[in-house]
Amino acid sequence: MAAAAARLASRQSPISKLLRRPLLPSCISSGLRHLSDQATPITVETSVPFVGHKCEPPSREVETTPGELMGFFREMAMMRRMEIAADSLYKAKLIRGFCHLYDGQEAVAVGMEAAITRKDAIITAYRDHCIFLGRGGSLVETFAELMGRRAGCSNGKGGSMHFYKKDSGFYGGHGIVGAQVPLGCGLAFAQKYLKEGTVTFAMYGDGAANQGQLFEALNISALWDLPVILVCENNHYGMGTAEWRAAKSPAYYKRGDYVPGLKVDGMDALAVKQACKFAKEHALKNGPLILEMDTYRYHGHSMSDPGSTYRTRDEISGVRQERDPIERVRKLILSHEIASAAELKDIEKELRKEVDDAIAQAKECPMPDPSELFTDVFVKGCGAEMKTCQRCVAALGCLSEPASCCSSTKE
Known part of the structure; x- marks a missing residue:
């Protein structure tokens, strides 16, 4: 149903700092144009306006650089390839249990990291693989954990839903719907108590947005002016239930009532970066803020969900064609002549090899005793x-x- 895709698009509104590795393989980077000065400023306008609730939205003009755009492309392409590979491993029964994939939502993880530091905290639900990667986790740690191996980020004992990287401020992957939000507010309490000058991003989905514990935690956070940003990753389906069937008011950025909110195009990495920078500055001065990331997941809710019984294939393909976060960055790179289409394809081939090599290495890791x-x-x-x-x-x-x-x- 093309109409469904159009309706979804009409509802939109207004990475990591590179993972301690070269932007590109040396065999590719030597051929790129304009990357001799990766810090040359480029001003880009976000795809759609921000919409504010009890706050003045930030500017749509976002400053970026060739280096940052290439980093966005590389990180999102790696996340996409990693999740597609996880799909295959699950179907091959090398990954067991629950597994929730993030492909389609990569711009949220990447744009958020570009606006904050590793001293800021992030806590999320069970769709956590790419958040872990954005916080500096490795592919081998990711695949080892998914396959229950000792070299995994949680020693093979957490599995898909329980990734952690405390040394980089990532406090998990949590399996109970909405339960991570009060924990995130607790992290923000500690940050304020210790006068660290940092913030916490507590992430949840539209399916968790009606949880009572979320409102209780938000209330006390607002009373105490805690430096917490509640990030609703609205991918429009809580498991198999469309948002309009689950929420009388699906304008999640307004759901804080007395707490300011901002609606963001969560498929635009630069818009996410601008919003998270704005949110961090606000939270440090004024307390909580809600960000609603208007995004979309390409896979079903989990690997047990085909994802096509409650939405049409036309809707999914329509979002891929019109809003895909990787393709948006690809177009920016090409339009500013930062790299050629062939060079970007070479990067994707190199990333495929990185993922394949990481899987092979993870398979050799022993199981926990x-x-x-x-x-x-x-x-x-x-x-x-x-x-x-x-x-x-x-x-x-x-x-x-x-x-x-x-x-x-x-x-």
């Missing part, structure tokens, strides 16, 4: 360490030094 079942359960030194009885040891055959049971039995 069965004894890991008993680690990371209690904090050591607090009098609540877990002890295991010999009966459990006999059943699992995994602990070399069995301890007495911590409860009533001495078996």
